[in-house]
Amino acid sequence: MSSLVVPITLFILALLIGVEVIGKVPATLHTPLMSGANSIHGIVIVGVVLVTADADSVLGYIFIFLAAVLGTMNVVGGYVVTDRMLEMFKSSKPAKGSKDSDKAAAKEEAAQ
Amino acid sequence: MSVIDTIAWFVYLLAAVLFVVGLHDMNSPKTARQGNRISAFGMILAVIMAFISLFVKGFVSTTAVIVLVVGIAIGAVAGVLSAKKVKMTDMPQLVSVFNTVGGGAAALVALNDILTSKGGPTSVVLVTAGLGIVIGSVTFTGSLIAAGKLQGIVPGKPLVLPAQTLWNNVVILATIVSFVLLIIDHSHTGLWAILATVFAMIYGLLFVFPIGGADMPVVISVLNACTGTAVAMSGLAIDNVALIVAGALVGAAGVTLSVLMAKAMNRPLTAVLSGGFGGGNAAATSEGEGPEGTMRETTADDVAVQLVYADKVIFVPGFGLAQAQAQRTLADLGELLKGHGVQVSYAIHPVAGRMPGHMNVLLAEANVPYEELIDLDDINPQFSSANVALVVGANDVTNPAARRPGTPVSGMPILDVDQAQNVVVIKRGRGKGYAGIENELYFEDNTQMLFGDAKVELQDIIAAVKELID
Numbered sequence: 001m002s003s004l005v006v007p008i009t010l011f012i013l014a015l016l017i018g019v020e021v022i023g024k025v026p027a028t029l030h031t032p033l034m035s036g037a038n039s040i041h042g043i044v045i046v047g048v049v050l051v052t053a054d055a056d057s058v059l060g061y062i063f064i065f066l067a068a069v070l071g072t073m074n075v076v077g078g079y080v081v082t083d084r085m086l087e088m089f090k091s092s093k094p095a096k097g098s099k100d101s102d103k104a105a106a107k108e109e110a111a112q
Numbered sequence: 113m114s115v116i117d118t119i120a121w122f123v124y125l126l127a128a129v130l131f132v133v134g135l136h137d138m139n140s141p142k143t144a145r146q147g148n149r150i151s152a153f154g155m156i157l158a159v160i161m162a163f164i165s166l167f168v169k170g171f172v173s174t175t176a177v178i179v180l181v182v183g184i185a186i187g188a189v190a191g192v193l194s195a196k197k198v199k200m201t202d203m204p205q206l207v208s209v210f211n212t213v214g215g216g217a218a219a220l221v222a223l224n225d226i227l228t229s230k231g232g233p234t235s236v237v238l239v240t241a242g243l244g245i246v247i248g249s250v251t252f253t254g255s256l257i258a259a260g261k262l263q264g265i266v267p268g269k270p271l272v273l274p275a276q277t278l279w280n281n282v283v284i285l286a287t288i289v290s291f292v293l294l295i296i297d298h299s300h301t302g303l304w305a306i307l308a309t310v311f312a313m314i315y316g317l318l319f320v321f322p323i324g325g326a327d328m329p330v331v332i333s334v335l336n337a338c339t340g341t342a343v344a345m346s347g348l349a350i351d352n353v354a355l356i357v358a359g360a361l362v363g364a365a366g367v368t369l370s371v372l373m374a375k376a377m378n379r380p381l382t383a384v385l386s387g388g389f390g391g392g393n394a395a396a397t398s399e400g401e402g403p404e405g406t407m408r409e410t411t412a413d414d415v416a417v418q419l420v421y422a423d424k425v426i427f428v429p430g431f432g433l434a435q436a437q438a439q440r441t442l443a444d445l446g447e448l449l450k451g452h453g454v455q456v457s458y459a460i461h462p463v464a465g466r467m468p469g470h471m472n473v474l475l476a477e478a479n480v481p482y483e484e485l486i487d488l489d490d491i492n493p494q495f496s497s498a499n500v501a502l503v504v505g506a507n508d509v510t511n512p513a514a515r516r517p518g519t520p521v522s523g524m525p526i527l528d529v530d531q532a533q534n535v536v537v538i539k540r541g542r543g544k545g546y547a548g549i550e551n552e553l554y555f556e557d558n559t560q561m562l563f564g565d566a567k568v569e570l571q572d573i574i575a576a577v578k579e580l581i582d
Contacts, residue, residue: 004236007348007356014357017132018364024139027462027487030369030469033138035207036148037365038336040131041214041343043155043358046124047221047350048180049162053169055176055228063224064176068183069190071217074210077191079152081198081206085473086145092481 032085039078045071116168123161124354130154131358135365141482158354200477201434204467208259208332211339212252218342219248219309225349226294226305237349238295244345245305246291246312251338253316258332261325262466268325273318280318287311323385329467330373330384337366369468376462378514378524407542410560412569415502415536416576419445422499424455426491428529431465432505432540434474436566442504443478445574452581457484459491459501459527461509492528501532503553504566507545513552520549535559538569 025033048067055064113121131154137147171177191210198206222244226233233241260266273279290311294304323331340362347355374381419425427446433439446456458480464471472485486494495501503510510529514521529535530553537554539561544550553559562569 003351004240004348007351007353010353011344011348011356011360014128014360015364018135018361019368021132021135021139021361022365022368024136026139027372027460027469028141028472028482028485029138029144030372031203031207031465031467031473032144032148032469033135033365034333034336034369034467034469035203035210036138036151037135037340037362038207038210038214040135040151040155040358041218041336041339041362042210043127043158043354044214044217044221044343044346045184046158046162047343047346047352047355048183048217049159049166050350050352051221051224052176052180053166053171055171055224056173057228060224060228061176061179063220063228065179065183067217067220067224068180069187070213070220072184072187073191073194074187074214074217075155075191076188077195077206078210079148079155080192081195081203081210082148083145083152084195085200085203085476086141086148088473088476088479089141089144089482090476090479091142092483 029089032082032089035078035085036082039075039082042071042075042078045075116165120161120165121353124158124352125357127154127158127161127354128357128361130157131361135361200474201437201466202263203470203473204329204332205259205262207467208255208262208328208335211332211336212255212259215248215251215255215335215339215342217248218339218346219245219252221346222248222342222349223305223309225346227302232298232301235295238301240345240348242291242294242305242308244342244349245309246287247338247345248342249309249312250316250319251335251342253313254320254338255316255332255335257317257320258328258335261320262328266321268328270324271321273322276318276322280315283311283315283318287315319385327377327384329463329470330370330377330381332467333366333370333373334381334385335366337363337370340364340366373463373468376468376525378521405555405557407554407561408559410536410562412562412572413576415560415562416573416580418500418534418536419449419454419502419573420452420577420580422449422454424494424498425449425457425500425502426495426498426529426532427456427458428501428503428506428510428527429458429460429464429471429475430504430506430509431471432507433566434465434471434505436505436540438504438565438567438570439474439478441567441570441574443475443480445570445577446480446484448574448577448581452577457486457491457494459488459495459529460485461488461506461527462525464506464509488525488527495528495531498532499534501529501535503529503535503537503539504570505538505540507539507551508549510553511545511549511551512556513549529553530556530558533558536562538562538564538566540565 134147134151137143222241290308344359
């Protein structure tokens with residue numbers, strides 16, 4: 001079991017960092033936070049890519065296909081929707097980043 | 113450790129660091145968007161590194177790689193389409209759907225590791241992958257039902273089986289037995305892995321069905337924590353630092369948010385998760401002792417007069433506002449009043465909307481600057497100096513009965529709306545809130561009721577305000 005010692009230590013320390021960092025996020029941003037954290041667990045896609053190396057059975061192909069579809073949907077969709085939400089948070093004061101959001105708005109208009 | 117593995121380890125570590133930095137930047141609306149992009153950049157790095165490892169170290173079958181790439185392409189298109197199309201009011205459902213697929217993917221990676229690994233998996237893999245399977249499967253079915261309840265496909269009211277506790281215990285026991293046998297009985301690994309998956313999926317259903325629709329945000333947050341843990345377990349199984357750290361971060365986020373939300377609803381997390389409330393069946397406790405007095409009705413014209421001549425107005429939006437699609441109309445009214453010199457702010461209860469912070473997103477979409485959205489603790493002392501508090505589609509979170517013991521809302525943190533000089537409540541009908549009791553606020557002397565659709569009434573008020581200002 002000794003091979004698990006370092007990974008479990010990492011897991012516990014990361015948990016503590018998570019609690020510390022998340023606790024500082026204001027209630028205003030809790031929905032984007034939840035959605036953003038949600039996209040982070042899409043990291044499982046890395047696991048899918050790595051296990052592909054050993055797959056050589058039909059069962060393995062099916063698992064990899066399903067996991068790749070689900071995991072990528074999680075990670076790509078999660079980041080895009082979080083970005084969409086955060087883009088809407090605007091300050092009443094003219095912000096430095098306003099040029100950036102103008103560009104994004106123009107892009108959206110063009111897409112429609 | 114080979115060179116490529118060492119490089120990969122550090123790239124995954126860098127990705128994990130970027131996730132932490134990204135989450136840290138979420139602590140202010142100014143930096144949050146950048147934070148999300150930093151986190152996405154970390155994700156791209158990790159995925160590219162995984163592909164490099166795959167090609168450098170080689171793979172057994174080209175078919176597997178083609179299947180992988182096609183799967184990723186389909187998933188990416190599905191993800192972008194759903195993320196671009198979703199309405200902001202439907203955000204909680206989408207988060208839940210993404211959680212469903214994430215949990216499913218984590219369970220599949222773990223299941224794949226057990227079923228297809230050469231020469232039989234080691235006991236470390238069996239334990240961690242087993243946990244990944246169980247937790248991921250519970251999340252998969254649980255989040256699916258949660259999304260269904262929020263979308264209205266599955267009835268929102270608690271659906272309790274006869275002898276629910278017995279069934280729960282039987283299924284939990286069956287899951288644990290399959291899990292233990294998976295670890296000790298090496299001759300039937302595949303069978304036990306599949307049984308553990310099936311029982312855990314059934315438990316996911318039994319877990320979420322009995323919980324009422326109003327409590328779904330807490331459920332989603334808890335299941336989000338579960339997915340994180342499942343991903344971390346899969347990470348332990350395949351010995352990957354990025355999965356372990358990212359999973360732990362998400363687990364911590366889910367737990368922290370669940371506890372915060374349960375606190376805001378003033379119910380212990382355990383009470384929420386054991387089901388019951390949330391569907392309005394607490395009503396029985398309060399029958400027969402409704403508040404005294406009568407409701408006073410008012411008109412849009414009268415409300416307009418009060419708003420125009422006020423110095424300070426506080427809007428109190430609830431989910432009813434979003435259901436009526438009236439966020440923009442309320443924001444227009446706010447702009448109009450500000451232009452006339454009235455001080456306008458928005459009081460945001462922690463559980464306004466369908467998930468924590470949901471109301472902030474809905475109002476941000478309507479272009480309300482975030483400085484005007486004020487949290488419960490900061491806005492409450494301001495109500496006494498407000499001339500008008502305009503409540504739109506919020507109910508239980510304004511009920512003064514919460515300050516007394518012995519009611520279903522007792523102890524719940526509320527917005528002190530009744531302290532304002534005048535209170536105007538726009539409400540669709542005379543129905544009760546989720547807690548199933550009358551709102552005593554409606555019977556106060558300084559409260560006036562405007563019954564009707566929030567959007568229509570707000571439009572009438574805007575028209576009347578415009579006439580007064582011109």
